Amino acid sequence: MLDVKGAGQKLRMGGAAASVRHYRARTIIADVPIEEVQSECLRSVSAHFYGMSQWFGISNVRESVGHNDQGRIASFTVRVEAQAEQSIALSGGRELALSAHWSTQGDRDRRTINAPVELTCRSKRPQSLWALRQSLLRVQDLVSFCFEGFIQAEGGLAIPDLRSKSPDELRLWDAWLMVTPAGVAPAERREFPLLTLQDLGGVPALRRWLVLCGKHLRAVRPMIEPYRQGKASPPLRILEVAAAMEYWVAAHRRSAKWTREKCCRKGSQGCGWVWPIVRHVGPSFEEWVGDSREWSHLFWGTYNKLKHEPEYVFDEGDLAVLAESASMLLSVALLCRVAGNKGPARLLFADTSHTWNLQRRVQLLLGH
Numbered sequence: 001m002l003d004v005k006g007a008g009q010k011l012r013m014g015g016a017a018a019s020v021r022h023y024r025a026r027t028i029i030a031d032v033p034i035e036e037v038q039s040e041c042l043r044s045v046s047a048h049f050y051g052m053s054q055w056f057g058i059s060n061v062r063e064s065v066g067h068n069d070q071g072r073i074a075s076f077t078v079r080v081e082a083q084a085e086q087s088i089a090l091s092g093g094r095e096l097a098l099s100a101h102w103s104t105q106g107d108r109d110r111r112t113i114n115a116p117v118e119l120t121c122r123s124k125r126p127q128s129l130w131a132l133r134q135s136l137l138r139v140q141d142l143v144s145f146c147f148e149g150f151i152q153a154e155g156g157l158a159i160p161d162l163r164s165k166s167p168d169e170l171r172l173w174d175a176w177l178m179v180t181p182a183g184v185a186p187a188e189r190r191e192f193p194l195l196t197l198q199d200l201g202g203v204p205a206l207r208r209w210l211v212l213c214g215k216h217l218r219a220v221r222p223m224i225e226p227y228r229q230g231k232a233s234p235p236l237r238i239l240e241v242a243a244a245m246e247y248w249v250a251a252h253r254r255s256a257k258w259t260r261e262k263c264c265r266k267g268s269q270g271c272g273w274v275w276p277i278v279r280h281v282g283p284s285f286e287e288w289v290g291d292s293r294e295w296s297h298l299f300w301g302t303y304n305k306l307k308h309e310p311e312y313v314f315d316e317g318d319l320a321v322l323a324e325s326a327s328m329l330l331s332v333a334l335l336c337r338v339a340g341n342k343g344p345a346r347l348l349f350a351d352t353s354h355t356w357n358l359q360r361r362v363q364l365l366l367g368h
Contacts, residue, residue: 001023038161042159043159044157047178058100060115098206121133138213139209140153155173223327238326242300245273261280272304275300290362
């Protein structure tokens with residue numbers, strides 16, 4: 001047991017009943033040879049995701065159907081084969097690997113095939129559970145955003161720090177990866193994501209995403225926390241997204257020209273720190289929202305009223321639209337950084353197949 005969260009006990013005095021001590025843990029590794037364990041550290045942690053092969057762009061299952069002379073189905077063949085592993089180096093001597101894990105079980109006439117995508121973080125030098133698991137959690141956060149709901153891992157493997165240096169992987173259960181958090185909705189469908197890994201640049205984009213989370217987690221939190229903590233109320237959502245925008249612009253003020261963009265429209269507060277992000281994302285957001293200056297002034301003005309005017313009376317529905325659209329803008333700006341181009345902006349704002357409902361609500365709010 002790792003990541004132990006509590007312990008208790010029942011004391012029994014006399015009789016045949018024994019005293020019992022209870023432990024609660026968020027991580028369990030099965031069948032560990034205790035006498036071989038050197039430390040609480042691990043050499044690798046893997047998580048298995050089903051229904052994600054298309055998103056990750058990796059699959060080891062091939063199916064074919066045979067027909068007879070009458071055109072009816074006569075045979076069905078499933079072929080499972082190993083795929084070349086793809087890996088990227090991470091900081092701290094770690095490595096993130098993407099592969100297609102597979103296994104079979106059951107009798108010959110009742111065979112079950114398991115072929116999930118396997119995401120692994122490993123290290124030659126044993127490291128803590130948190131150091132290895134954190135990268136898997138951040139990738140899970142990205143996938144959950146793309147499917148607009150929590151994507152739960154279903155099973156996993158781990159290699160403990162053993163004296164024998166055995167490469168055998170042992171079964172892993174981890175609550176952070178494998179249990180949908182309370183108050184968080186699971187992903188409803190898995191065939192129509194906002195973006196795929198290929199849209200972001202393939203496996204190398206995972207490293208850029210992890211670097212972004214490591215350096216600028218304050219900007220990334222509003223994008224990923226709804227899939228860990230649940231969605232905040234619209235007023236709180238506006239406050240946290242606007243604060244993240246302030247941070248994102250301030251973090252690049254000395255190194256990027258786009259942070260110097262100023263709104264020319266008059267106003268006591270102007271467009272605030274949202275305007276440089278609007279301009280940097282590009283014209284696709286202007287087309288999507290209808291009037292980016294008007295939207296920017298409305299969002300930033302609402303943000304300032306929520307902060308500084310106790311008597312401000314707001315419409316919950318209007319705030320929800322502003323919060324969702326601002327969150328989408330910030331998320332797209334971050335994903336453009338991960339992709340290294342404006343592809344995510346074009347896919348989510350120019351092609352409105354995913355965002356047309358939100359677009360309609362925004363334009364109704366602006367009177368377009």
